[in-house]
Amino acid sequence: MDSLKGRNLLSMADLTSTELHGLLALAAQLKDGTKRPKCLNKVLGLVFSKASTRTRVSFSVAMYQLGGQVLDLNAGVTQIGRGEPTADTARVLDRYLDIVAIRTFAQSEIEEFAEYASIPVINALTDLEHPCQILADLLTLKEAFGTLENLTMSYLGDGNNVAHSLMLGCALAGVHIRVATPDGYAPNPTVVKQAIELSQGRSEVIITTDPKAAVEASHALYTDVWASMGEEAEAESRIPKFQPYQINQAMLDLANEQAIVLHCLPAHRGEEITHDVMESSQSRIWDQAENRLHAQKALLAAILSAA
Numbered sequence: 001m002d003s004l005k006g007r008n009l010l011s012m013a014d015l016t017s018t019e020l021h022g023l024l025a026l027a028a029q030l031k032d033g034t035k036r037p038k039c040l041n042k043v044l045g046l047v048f049s050k051a052s053t054r055t056r057v058s059f060s061v062a063m064y065q066l067g068g069q070v071l072d073l074n075a076g077v078t079q080i081g082r083g084e085p086t087a088d089t090a091r092v093l094d095r096y097l098d099i100v101a102i103r104t105f106a107q108s109e110i111e112e113f114a115e116y117a118s119i120p121v122i123n124a125l126t127d128l129e130h131p132c133q134i135l136a137d138l139l140t141l142k143e144a145f146g147t148l149e150n151l152t153m154s155y156l157g158d159g160n161n162v163a164h165s166l167m168l169g170c171a172l173a174g175v176h177i178r179v180a181t182p183d184g185y186a187p188n189p190t191v192v193k194q195a196i197e198l199s200q201g202r203s204e205v206i207i208t209t210d211p212k213a214a215v216e217a218s219h220a221l222y223t224d225v226w227a228s229m230g231e232e233a234e235a236e237s238r239i240p241k242f243q244p245y246q247i248n249q250a251m252l253d254l255a256n257e258q259a260i261v262l263h264c265l266p267a268h269r270g271e272e273i274t275h276d277v278m279e280s281s282q283s284r285i286w287d288q289a290e291n292r293l294h295a296q297k298a299l300l301a302a303i304l305s306a307a
């Protein structure tokens with residue numbers, strides 16, 4: 001995994017197909033204990049301007065298990081919350097930290113940070129992408145089927161950050177991806193084009209407004225909240241538009257009989273997914289959450305050149 005040493009992960013598209021498969025293999029070895037890399041005394045900064053449970057805790061535990069340390073630098077406890085410019089913050093944190101994971105709104109903010117800092121910058125969620133989530137999702141899919149070949153992933157819901165990185169990640173991994181959204185909530189066309197390019201004809205990238213067509217015979221059904229962080233004011237008005245995209249038992253019955261159900265969490269039961277499907281034997285949601293730890297540990301070890 002030498003090629004990832006010192007690199008940023010701002011977008012899923014920053015990885016090659018080979019690097020993505022390599023990270024998933026390393027994550028599996030970290031999970032089963034066959035590899036135990038160390039990043040002794042390295043310090044990870046978490047610069048988060050949005051709430052987080054999984055990303056914050058999984059990054060922190062991953063870094064501690066690698067022998068490194070973590071500083072939680074959310075906007076409220078730093079001068080970032082009082083408006084210190086990103087370029088200034090980046091040049092200062094660059095002098096203290098070994099690596100930084102940033103959760104914010106605009107993708108341009110993490111790009112600016114990366115431009116002004118020489119340390120590796122990881123996207124821990126922006127309005128455009130959530131690449132770390134997709135590392136865990138693909139690891140979970142691979143565990144469920146023993147391979148990533150000849151599989152179809154179907155995403156129902158809002159065509160934003162998680163859907164974008166999922167499209168790019170599936171394209172790189174050679175997994176067919178179908179994204180079904182209501183009218184007006186389709187993925188960013190630039191990201192769709194990028195995903196088609198990255199797939200290199202290995203796998204399909206299908207964007208539709210028809211949820212049933214999207215899930216037919218699929219191996220994994222995936223959803224996310226209908227109103228993301230920062231869009232809370234639209235939550236009520238979106239419900240009727242998104243209702244046909246709910247993952248429920250009737251939707252699951254249209255998929256492959258071995259299909260797994262994924263959700264990045266946090267979930268709104270009764271909206272994008274029903275309680276019974278979340279708790280069903282086909283749900284891999286809790287394994288998926290666990291895999292955030294293993295996947296990000298692999299990412300940290302590869303970037304910090306410990307594996």
Ligand code: CP
Nearest residue numbers: 052053054055264265
């Ligand atoms: N899935 C995810 O990123 O969860 P958090 O918002 O809790 O980090």
Ligand code: NVA
Nearest residue numbers: 161224228229264265
């Ligand atoms: N789309 C969601 C993902 C949360 C992990 C959001 O941006 O709030």
